[in-house]
Amino acid sequence: MSGPAGVVETLRRSHYDIVVVQQAAPDVKLLRHIRNSRIPTPVMIVAQNMTPAAVADVLSVGADDCVLASADPRELLARLRAIVRRVSGHDSLTLHIGRLTVGIDRREVHIDDKLVPLTRREYDLFGLLALRKTQVLSKETVLDSLYAGESEPYGKVIDVMICKIRKKIRAFGIDEPFTTLWGIGYRLNEDAFAPLGSRMDSAEGRGVQAAKESCIPVMSGINILAPVAALDIA
Template identity: 65%
Template sequence: MRVLCVGENILYGRPSEALSKAAVAGSLSLATSELSGVVETLRRSHYDIVVVQQSASDVRIVRQIRKGKISAPIVVVRRDGTATGEVELLTAGADDCVAETADHTVLLARLRAVIRRAGGHDSATLHIGRLTVGIERREVHIDAAVVPLTRKEYDLFVLLAMRKTQVLSKEVLLDSLYSGEDEPFGKVIDVMICKIRKKIRAFGIDEPFTTQWGIGYRLNESAFNPVTVTLPQEDYRIRPAVRENCLPVLAGINILGIVAPANRP
């Protein structure tokens, strides 16, 4: 998870204690930005979420980000704030507001929840057809079987699953996977995609990813659709319905070889 921390002054331009602890507990990649250059920073690099740190409610930075056509989710961490201020921040485009005194585990959970909802997922377990991704347990299942992914392969797969409708460039994937580390050679994403494909094909899924040449990769949702059984063609024939004879049976009339006895006085 790549987090851009934005503050209103030197003190609040640094990650708060709760955010710093959340970074350690949740393996977050933290970067900071000044207010004046935040929109350009977000346009130049990919971040999963923006954390705006404030001493009190102020909608200006949120509006600035949204006017810049930046769709990244925003969480505001406030030292002091009122209910009215929170309403104004959410109305301006913030996705959540958290008190500065909140425990780092709560902050981390809120950050994950906002990112998950931004990707169209409503729970910590992602369900995409036959595919199940357990975010907390860091496991990928197809049907009931675990897909044996390495740590980096899992991180790459989750990035694509969380943004299942988006094409992610190799630059974005590299930034997300290796931010703060020495980036490996440029083909590492292609190599990991190839290895993941091979592992998933063992489950009968031929093409788990869609490749946009010159752009990047996207999860192929339709590949994980439940397997359907195709009936033989002859089973689709329309069999004629059995017709019932509704004619009344009268005395002396032979119907189907049965003679009804005449009514006797």
Template identity: 40%
Template sequence: MRALLAEDDPVSARLIRASIEPSNFLVETATSAEDALDLAKVYDFDIAIIDLKLPDSDGNELVRRMRAAGITVPVLICTAHDDKQEMVRALICGADDYITKPFDKNELTARLQAIVRRSKGHAESVIRTGRMTIDLSARTVHIDGKLLPVSPKEYSILELLSLRKGRTLTKDMFLDHLYGGMDEPEQKIVDVFICKLRKKIIKLTGDESGIQTVWGHGYMLKDSEHGLNEDAAEPYFTSPEDELEAARTPEMERHNLSELDALLIKLLG
């Protein structure tokens, strides 16, 4: 998950980063309200952590401006001021929760995870998508009750797909989620991760992965009663080459038909 941290105190910023980064949060830090607002307009964050006392603005005012600009990212106010009136004002301005410093790092992480879950329509830490279950707290993936062995990056991809199931995610969104804008590799790496995930899922279940490829856009995960996704019989393809390959059948292989012949037969059939 990607977090926007609006905090001008370097010590507090380091403490917050150290508290939540081990729990799969990629943190982008802004030291002013203007910088935070600019970042929130450009990037797709899962959560924003905002200090009340920023050098150029009040944190509550920043939240109000974000909401006025149509930025719906959930917000946790994190401040040293234990003031009930400030807490009420923060919630009225559009914040989702409020925590005071010093804080317990486990409580901070738990609050952030809960806010993100609720913002995506999930009341508990376990997200079920068809036969796939992801535990956001334990960071584990199960299919039909069987543990799916995944790398940290593969888990992050399934986490993002599950949190935003039913929505097409672009390769840029995956890179943003995985690397947070730092030393991002080429987009092809996303295809590599998806390919590996599909092979692991098929090896575990013997079925298709259910991660849909949306031609020209990216990937999607959708609910289904019988499979990981619905519409499994009508896949999308990322390129004409994928469609050519999909058009081939065992009979065509036996007769050694070309890919162009295979596609023509499919189109004319």
């Protein structure tokens, strides 16, 4: 990045789940510039050396975590995921959304305590939408998250996976697990997973039937931005 201004401009142009800043020692300058620019993206500082005072300084300015570069990669990855999970409004490794339960650690999806038979990639996609249940995800964002560091397939593969997941979810009596915003992307349809009684009451109150979804391709987490130095946490 071309200095703090370049970092801020990049964050404004693209969506990232978390920013990873690698420094010799915790320094508040870049972080303060990010926060003064009203960029809400969570930030983790990874430093070669640190003192309690330096850690306190960056945390007070707006860092979400500060860890030593010598930290075990598994710990680092767990910390990154924990920050993203908390920012998304989840406080545990098990996400509960009405009848839906997503076990992040077990990589399993259940509806009414019954396992949904998803493939590895289908789980990755479904878990991403569940973790960001309030957000609309573009195909580009999903591709970056699912195939980071790999050769990305064509964007249509996301549409195909969405259709396959829909069919599997519909076997549990849920017709519209995803909301499609044409030309933008997909979002988890929380209302579809509401307990049966509450969903019926809500539908009667509105007096309007939800529009049917289609599997027509849309024409158009963890994304991690490491602005100061590359950081391999795989």
